Amino acid sequence: MKFDKPVTGGPCWVELGTTDLEATQRFYADLFGWRPETDTREEMGGYTIAHLGDAPVAAFVPLGEEKGPVSWYVTFAVADVDATLAKLRAAGGSVAMESGDVPGMGRFASAADPDGAAFQLWQDKGFAGAGLLNAPGTLGWVELAARDTEQAQAFYTGVLGWSVTSTPQYTHFGVEGAEFGGMLAMSDMYPPGTPSHWLPYFAVEDVDTSADTATRAGATIAMEPTSIPNGPRIAVLRDPGGAAFGIHREATEG
Numbered sequence: 001m002k003f004d005k006p007v008t009g010g011p012c013w014v015e016l017g018t019t020d021l022e023a024t025q026r027f028y029a030d031l032f033g034w035r036p037e038t039d040t041r042e043e044m045g046g047y048t049i050a051h052l053g054d055a056p057v058a059a060f061v062p063l064g065e066e067k068g069p070v071s072w073y074v075t076f077a078v079a080d081v082d083a084t085l086a087k088l089r090a091a092g093g094s095v096a097m098e099s100g101d102v103p104g105m106g107r108f109a110s111a112a113d114p115d116g117a118a119f120q121l122w123q124d125k126g127f128a129g130a131g132l133l134n135a136p137g138t139l140g141w142v143e144l145a146a147r148d149t150e151q152a153q154a155f156y157t158g159v160l161g162w163s164v165t166s167t168p169q170y171t172h173f174g175v176e177g178a179e180f181g182g183m184l185a186m187s188d189m190y191p192p193g194t195p196s197h198w199l200p201y202f203a204v205e206d207v208d209t210s211a212d213t214a215t216r217a218g219a220t221i222a223m224e225p226t227s228i229p230n231g232p233r234i235a236v237l238r239d240p241g242g243a244a245f246g247i248h249r250e251a252t253e254g
Contacts, residue, residue: 006124015058017063032137047061052135066122066241107125139203144173149184205249207233232249235248
């Protein structure tokens with residue numbers, strides 16, 4: 001990721017829906033050093049913001065009686081949620097949760113692209129999102145696994161205005177050329193029926209050490225630590241609750 005704070009059009013926040021808030025807090029505190037703070041207001045339903053130092057970096061959302069899916073959700077910053085939803089619908093996307101205000105913080109909506117990949121939109125009205133990005137223990141990259149990459153590229157460039165740099169193997173997304181994520185075509189390595197989806201990657205100082213820490217804390221490895229030619233070292237994990245996420249280290253980090 002080429003920026004360390006949220007910018008309009010780019011990822012600004014990540015939330016994890018969890019059925020076991022206490023276990024989730026322990027796992028990510030051990031792995032990334034996060035300090036959780038739960039909003040005690042009844043109407044917030046146990047919404048918990050994780051901090052790295054003083055910076056808010058992610059959130060945990062208790063699923064309660066909903067019971068799933070246990071998953072990470074990526075949120076993108078926009079200037080106007082309602083105007084973006086109008087573009088999204090016209091481009092073939094769908095809206096899972098209509099826009100609404102979070103008093104003193106911002107305006108929010110939950111949506112999906114035409115292929116079904118879920119994501120969220122956020123309009124800053126006092127809370128910009130993550131206080132730090134692209135540093136160890138924070139969100140460092142987001143990746144779309146897509147069934148129809150041409151459709152996905154047209155959708156996101158049209159709705160969110162992203163810039164695109166493509167190679168035969170991978171597509172990079174950016175805001176005016178400042179890259180924050182990418183897209184890969186879903187291959188046979190994905191089980192049949194796996195929907196298109198967004199995957200957050202968290203920056204770490206050492207991928208192998210972090211993967212070992214995670215597995216000792218109950219995570220499973222979906223993709224072993226791997227060095228991408230001319231790219232980062234990455235791994236994909238599932239936390240003890242089953243939520244998938246990636247970890248990575250760029251050659252320029254640290």
